[in-house]
Amino acid sequence: MKQNAPFETGCMHCNVRLNSVFKVLDEDQVNDLCIHKSCAVYKKGQYVFTENGLPAGLFCINSGKIKLTTTGYDGKEQILRLVKSGDIVGYRALLSNERYNCSAVTLEDASICIIDKKYFFDAITSSPKLMFEVVKKMSNDLKVAEDHIVSLSQKSVRERMAEALLFLKATYGFEEDNQTINVSLSREEIADYVGTSTESCIRLLSEFNNDKLIFLKGKKISIINLQKLIQTANIED
Amino acid sequence: MKQNAPFETGCMHCNVRLNSVFKVLDEDQVNDLCIHKSCAVYKKGQYVFTENGLPAGLFCINSGKIKLTTTGYDGKEQILRLVKSGDIVGYRALLSNERYNCSAVTLEDASICIIDKKYFFDAITSSPKLMFEVVKKMSNDLKVAEDHIVSLSQKSVRERMAEALLFLKATYGFEEDNQTINVSLSREEIADYVGTSTESCIRLLSEFNNDKLIFLKGKKISIINLQKLIQTANIED
DNA sequence: TAATTTATATGATTTATATCATATAATGCC
DNA sequence: GGCATTATATGATATAAATCATATAAATTA
Numbered sequence: 215m216k217q218n219a220p221f222e223t224g225c226m227h228c229n230v231r232l233n234s235v236f237k238v239l240d241e242d243q244v245n246d247l248c249i250h251k252s253c254a255v256y257k258k259g260q261y262v263f264t265e266n267g268l269p270a271g272l273f274c275i276n277s278g279k280i281k282l283t284t285t286g287y288d289g290k291e292q293i294l295r296l297v298k299s300g301d302i303v304g305y306r307a308l309l310s311n312e313r314y315n316c317s318a319v320t321l322e323d324a325s326i327c328i329i330d331k332k333y334f335f336d337a338i339t340s341s342p343k344l345m346f347e348v349v350k351k352m353s354n355d356l357k358v359a360e361d362h363i364v365s366l367s368q369k370s371v372r373e374r375m376a377e378a379l380l381f382l383k384a385t386y387g388f389e390e391d392n393q394t395i396n397v398s399l400s401r402e403e404i405a406d407y408v409g410t411s412t413e414s415c416i417r418l419l420s421e422f423n424n425d426k427l428i429f430l431k432g433k434k435i436s437i438i439n440l441q442k443l444i445q446t447a448n449i450e451d
Numbered sequence: 452m453k454q455n456a457p458f459e460t461g462c463m464h465c466n467v468r469l470n471s472v473f474k475v476l477d478e479d480q481v482n483d484l485c486i487h488k489s490c491a492v493y494k495k496g497q498y499v500f501t502e503n504g505l506p507a508g509l510f511c512i513n514s515g516k517i518k519l520t521t522t523g524y525d526g527k528e529q530i531l532r533l534v535k536s537g538d539i540v541g542y543r544a545l546l547s548n549e550r551y552n553c554s555a556v557t558l559e560d561a562s563i564c565i566i567d568k569k570y571f572f573d574a575i576t577s578s579p580k581l582m583f584e585v586v587k588k589m590s591n592d593l594k595v596a597e598d599h600i601v602s603l604s605q606k607s608v609r610e611r612m613a614e615a616l617l618f619l620k621a622t623y624g625f626e627e628d629n630q631t632i633n634v635s636l637s638r639e640e641i642a643d644y645v646g647t648s649t650e651s652c653i654r655l656l657s658e659f660n661n662d663k664l665i666f667l668k669g670k671k672i673s674i675i676n677l678q679k680l681i682q683t684a685n686i687e688d
Numbered sequence: 689t690a691a692t693t694t695a696t697a698t699g700a701t702t703t704a705t706a707t708c709a710t711a712t713a714a715t716g717c718c
Numbered sequence: 719g720g721c722a723t724t725a726t727a728t729g730a731t732a733t734a735a736a737t738c739a740t741a742t743a744a745a746t747t748a
Contacts, residue, residue: 284597284601286601286604286605287601287605287606287685288605290605292600292601292604292605294597294600294601306590306593306594309583309586309587309590310586310587310590310591310594312590315594315597316597339579342576345582346546349546349547349586349589350546350547352586352589352590352593353543353546353547353549353589354547355593356543356589356592356593356596357543357547357552359593359596359597359600360521360531360552360553360596362600363529363531363596363599363600363603363646364521364523364524364529364531366600366603366604366646367523367529367603367645367646368523368524368525368527368529368646369524370734370735371734371735372734372735400695400696401695401696401697402695408604409600409603409604409605410735410736411735411736411737412695412696413696413697413698413735413736413737413738414734414735414736416695416696416697416698417697417698417735420696420697420698432744433695448524607704607705608704608705609704609705637725637726638725638726638727639725647705647706648705648706648707649725649726650705650706650707650708650726650727650728651704651705651706653725653726653727653728654705654727654728657726657727657728669714670725689748690747690748691746691747691748692745692746692747692748693744693745693746693747694743694744694745694746695742695743695744695745696741696742696743696744697740697741697742697743698739698740698741698742699738699739699740699741700737700738700739700740701736701737701738701739702735702736702737702738703733703734703735703736703737704733704734704735704736705732705733705734705735706731706732706733706734707730707731707732707733708729708730708731708732709728709729709730709731710727710728710729710730711726711727711728711729712725712726712727712728713724713725713726713727714723714724714725714726715722715723715724715725716721716722716723716724717720717721717722717723718719718720718721718722
């Protein structure tokens with residue numbers, strides 16, 4: 215299909231490479247990378263890898279959005295990270311030589327490349343620049359996780375809900391209208407990220423909608439009063 | 452002072468080096484490391500570094516225990532990580548070339564070395580083994596943080612409290628009596644780790660004490676019914 | 689297109705936990 | 719060693735948010 219054309223022409227012409235950890239590679243290295251990767255198209259809702267699985271390589275998102283999710287207690291899901299094109303996925307388990315501790319599921323149709331494990335280790339060993347890019351990525355994920363811990367420990371569900379919407383906006387941006395968050399998540403998925411019940415999530419979104427902070431249309435959420443949403447996300451006493 | 456003697460004789464004879472990321476260095480590299488570090492003794496409660504500060508190097512704990520803590524909303528503290536001898540501290544900000552996003556405070560008198568920033572970057576660039584050790588450390592911290600997120604999202608305060616005691620035991624071990632957790636934290640500090648109020652923390656510890664899961668003596672906590680504590684840490688319905 | 693399933697919505701009730709209040713114990717300090 | 723401060727303890731109350739229940743809307747599939 216025509217829309218997949220750039221995806222098929224290799225890493226050198228990959229439209230997201232300069233947005234990824236591989237931006238630091240020179241032309242020869244990119245060509246080398248290209249030889250050691252293979253790509254696949256995933257339908258919405260497909261698993262890219264699953265909890266407890268063994269990593270066979272590094273995933274790099276060409277297009278599409280992905281959630282990293284783990285099964286907590288009582289079977290309840292927890293969304294740990296949200297991933298967009300240009301991001302690498304599955305690097306943690308790969309680098310520490312462990313099994314995956316979460317599953318990766320596509321939130322929409324996606325094109326994803328997998329980079330051979332052995333090649334990846336060679337590449338980061340021979341290219342400190344690439345290694346530092348990966349390290350920076352992990353460092354950022356750690357920072358985001360620790361921010362999330364503080365939020366979960368100290369904020370109300372209401373505050374975290376507002377914060378989550380700002381986070382979604384920061385991660386996926388707006389659509390052309392400049393106010394609709396460019397991702398479709400079910401209420402349950404949002405709840406699984408915020409750490410609340412689906413009902414509370416629905417209730418709070420309705421409330422924000424009534425208070426004209428946001429505008430709901432199906433799964434689409436538009437931010438119509440950013441200022442007040444930011445306020446709501448912070449302490450409000 | 453005599454008790455500091457091994458600490459003063461350099462990295463080659465450091466009693467915790469084989470327990471640290473530097474275990475992978477050969478003799479020459481260790482001697483090189485030794486030249487580029489300096490050591491200091493800290494009193495209990497001292498700051499090793501503070502939030503928003505710029506990293507000057509990598510800290511390596513020779514002895515003593517440390518908490519990494521961040522100021523959340525309304526000035527409330529959040530303990531993000533607990534650190535023991537042999538651990539490195541401050542590596543995240545250093546590697547990603549950012550300011551510290553948390554403070555490091557000693558929980559008891561401590562001996563801590565600081566390894567020169569420039570040297571450290573040279574060392575990890577020239578020694579992939581060392582780099583991988585540091586990466587593994589960060590990978591583990593990320594995993595622990597994400598486990599904490601799931602716990603905060605899905606467990607009750609009571610469950611998290613029991614979990615925290617098991618975590619303290621796993622981190623710092625027992626004293627000679629084989630049941631007293633080898634760390635002294637105030638109730639407030641425990642609350643700041645668990646993500647609850649000081650009162651709830653006190654109340655739950657009292658309750659565990661009454662229920663003979665633990666035995667309290669001042670700040671010392673002994674686990675006297677591990678089985679039941681493990682049960683309490685999990686879902687109990 | 690009707691039938692079934694799943695998602696969203698909202699009300700009613702319960703409950704865990706924060707908050708406020710006060711007491712006692714422990715610790716640090718002049 | 720007595721005084722001030724801080725930490726621990728515990729009761730009373732308020733409340734946010736979970737849970738249970740039911741209704742409606744949307745999406746899937748037969």
